[in-house]
Amino acid sequence: MLLSNLETIPNRRIVKHLGLVQGSTVRAKHVGRDFMAGPKNLVGGELKGYTELLNESRDQALDRMMEQARQAGANAVLNVRFSASSVAAGAAEIFSYGTAVVLE
Template identity: 50%
Template sequence: MILSTTDFVPNKEIIEIVGIARGSTVRARNVGRDIFAGFKNLVGGEIDEYTQLQAESREEAIFRMTKDAEKLGADAIINVRFTTAMIMQGTAEILAYGTAVKLK
């Protein structure tokens, strides 16, 4: 599956738009990560535990978006975007979405 943040795929012709592909995951912080993050908050610097959690969440959202596009019969997803939303305290959704297309 080709993924693109642009509205085209270089050297390919889009012959059909098959729909919106989407994938999301909702993740919560955990107590262990919060303790380490609290210490790092005191001294400053990157909070690796949260960086890793966000990276894993993005990858899961991309995976689910790709599976959704495959169900639609797409060859590529263009205009790929990400968004986040807080669901409740300490819990966030990561959503990946784009336009599923067929290529010539």
């Protein structure tokens, strides 16, 4: 499955437009990650536990979006975007979306 944030792929023709596809996941903070983040908030630096959580969340949202595209018969998803929003205290949704197409 080809993924791109471009609206078209150079030297490839879109032969079928299948519409919007999306994938999302909602994740909550882990108490262990919060505990380890406390000292970092005082001295600064990367919160590696949260970085891992966000990377896993983006990957899962992308996987779900690609599965929806595969089921629709696509071989590519163009104009891929991400969005994040808070859904509850300590929980956030990561949302990916794009346009499913068939490229020649």
